[in-house]
Amino acid sequence: MMKIRSRQKGVFAIELFFVLIALISIFYFMTDISDKLLARAQLDRGSFALANILKERSRYYDERLPLNASDETDMQTLASRLLDTTPGSVAIKIEALHNKATLNAFESNEYKNLGCEAAGLDTKSELAPVENGVIFSLYQVTLCQQENSWFTQLWGNSGASTMTITSSSVVVGR
Template sequence: MMNKYTQGPYGLPLTQGWRRQDGSFAIELAFVLFGLCAIFMFGTDLSKQLLIRASLDRTSFSLVNVLKERTRYYDGEVSSETNLIVTASNLSDMQTVGARLLDMSSDDVAIQIQSMVDGTVTTLHSDQFDQYGCVTDDFSDYSDLVPEDDGTVYPLYRVSLCEQFDSWFLAFLGDDDTNTILSSSIIVGR
């Protein structure tokens, strides 16, 4: 006959095997809490990564739109190919404006600007761009995007921005906790 002290869950008899499971709840709870923390860290990192990427996308698009306006801001002329190539002064200006848009110091902006004029690619980048190890694909691969109208070949411009952030998820798993995010925008000059 079973009494309340010999009866296990669901009315099953309490056996020696059942009594040996004292503490299994604590172990299972530890695994569940570890899993929940990992999911929380992953979600936090993912949202942070998306916010940084969106900020870099907006900024690179804004900067490349300023850079493309060669006739308006840089006394450029497409038909005579005057002042179409990016310069160190352009890089400095873009770095300053980028710092304002990204709300950071001008020295912390990792930026690369490129121009393709008549098939010749000119690339300028900040020191921070090299320090972060940012790598972009070959700009000359985009030569098919260059429009041509009545013998006039238009220039092509690209602005690439790079930012690093510390990943809670990777640190939680014991990996290198630094991620690098890169955003590029390409546009035809005028």
């Protein structure tokens, strides 16, 4: 009986080490996921706010429906303020669909560089309501941002240590 006990010295410390490594890994993984969810929530709020601003702008700009380059720079500036970053680092795409046919779209350079993917507004033309023969406009704002993954860096996977998070909001115009 004494021989068995003497061979088991240190076993508890080894088992505790493995359990602690597993718990720390789970905690790190959950923290990484919560960080991504917070980033997604920030993008959701930003894209929804910007889409509503696009919708309301026709009220204040003499019913001007088509988007132009100044709308793009204005939206990029507002997005940078919402996301607390510089205007040049905002990945944004704004789209407007009028009469289910006329599509205006602008993409920032960062949007193209990150390779953001989102369903275009032209595929959502059936969402436009029709009332008394009047087809309402649709506006879509897509924001995306690249986030570092702490968990993959912990495990030494440097090849896929970043991920792109995308959020789109579609609203009906007036």
